[in-house]
Amino acid sequence: MSDLASIPARPWPCSARAPGKCILFGEHAVVRGAPELALAIDLRTQVIARPAPRLRLNADPDAAGHNPYLRAALAVDGATTPPLDIRSVSRVPRSAGLGSSAAFVAALCASLAAARGGIERADLAQRAFAVERAAQGVGSPGDTSTSVAGGYVSLNEPGSRGTPLWSVHAGDERWEVRREQDPGWVWVVAYSGIPRSTVEAVRAVGDRLERPDGPALLEEFRRVARQGIDAVGRGEREEVGRLLARNQELLREVGVSHPRLEALLEAAAPVAAGAKLTGAGRGGSIVVLPLPGREVELLRRLARAGAAAFAVRPAAGVELVDAEPLGDPEPRA
Numbered sequence: 598m599s600d601l602a603s604i605p606a607r608p609w610p611c612s613a614r615a616p617g618k619c620i621l622f623g624e625h626a627v628v629r630g631a632p633e634l635a636l637a638i639d640l641r642t643q644v645i646a647r648p649a650p651r652l653r654l655n656a657d658p659d660a661a662g663h664n665p666y667l668r669a670a671l672a673v674d675g676a677t678t679p680p681l682d683i684r685s686v687s688r689v690p691r692s693a694g695l696g697s698s699a700a701f702v703a704a705l706c707a708s709l710a711a712a713r714g715g716i717e718r719a720d721l722a723q724r725a726f727a728v729e730r731a732a733q734g735v736g737s738p739g740d741t742s743t744s745v746a747g748g749y750v751s752l753n754e755p756g757s758r759g760t761p762l763w764s765v766h767a768g769d770e771r772w773e774v775r776r777e778q779d780p781g782w783v784w785v786v787a788y789s790g791i792p793r794s795t796v797e798a799v800r801a802v803g804d805r806l807e808r809p810d811g812p813a814l815l816e817e818f819r820r821v822a823r824q825g826i827d828a829v830g831r832g833e834r835e836e837v838g839r840l841l842a843r844n845q846e847l848l849r850e851v852g853v854s855h856p857r858l859e860a861l862l863e864a865a866a867p868v869a870a871g872a873k874l875t876g877a878g879r880g881g882s883i884v885v886l887p888l889p890g891r892e893v894e895l896l897r898r899l900a901r902a903g904a905a906a907f908a909v910r911p912a913a914g915v916e917l918v919d920a921e922p923l924g925d926p927e928p929r930a
């Protein structure tokens with residue numbers, strides 16, 4: 598996880614893989630400058646890019662034309678990129694709050710940058726965020742920086758015991774990104790099967806925080822995330838569990854929980870140190886810190902409650918890989 602080497606130059610075809618993420622503390626509030634802690638998880642997306650007569654995504658020219666992330670990445674990369682055949686294979690469920698778009702963007706930008714002479718990781722983090730922002734119009738660089746850096750990543754917490762990685766900006770907004778210590782835990786994420794829109798959820802929370810109690814709520818989000826980052830860094834499982842539960846109360850309060858997520862949290866509770874929704878909410882996924890030794894029972898409970906559940910560990914950030922494992926990108930008859 599400590600490998601923060603730059604992305605080197607490679608000839609075409611170029612391929613990279615990047616991890617999804619789950620947010621442990623601070624989603625939504627991070628958009629307004631509060632701290633966040635995210636974890637890059639070992640569910641990954643691999644992208645392979647090679648020059649071709651015309652632009653295609655997974656063998657489909659229409660999909661390539663309509664994918665806002667691909668369009669934004671090609672626009673940021675510049676007009677000299679040749680038409681490309683792009684293939685993407687992913688184990689990150691889509692629209693699940695697990696960073697599928699950030700993983701696609703990080704792997705795509707790394708592949709394109711490799712073919713153009715390589716890129717420093719800090720510049721790649723900025724570029725991946727610019728692409729995601731251009732495609733979504735809202736949001737923080739938490740997902741993209743976590744996919745680029747790997748491991749435990751905090752935003753906006755300059756007093757943490759972690760170490761600075763880089764800062765990312767958009768206009769006047771600026772986020773400080775840091776590497777936090779790995780307490781060595783296994784986490785469990787569980788997808789409810791209910792897709793949701795990050796953009797709509799972010800807008801709804803923005804409106805909610807305009808109400809008179811908004812500033813006090815935001816302050817409480819800040820406090821919980823700050824203490825959560827500290828408790829994870831110290832490896833204090835019980836305290837982290839308590840703070841996860843408090844963060845979930847706040848997310849409920851701003852209207853982004855969902856009856857299915859509440860049912861999954863209830864199913865997890867007997868074998869969990871703590872749990873909360875992760876990502877934008879209103880559907881999507883939960884993240885659970887299991888009680889030690891109860892991981893398998895937790896996975897069983899969540900599956901019985903109808904979720905797609907995964908035990909996850911910290912993953913390395915985006916990296917170039919051999920272009921071959923995906924095989925021939927031509928569709929087969």
Ligand code: PMV
Pocket residue numbers: 620623624625626627628693694695696697735736737738739740795799875876877878881
């Ligand atoms: O659900 P996701 O993976 O899109 O995560 C969104 C996290 C938010 O804080 C709600 C938005 C953001 O960009 O930080």
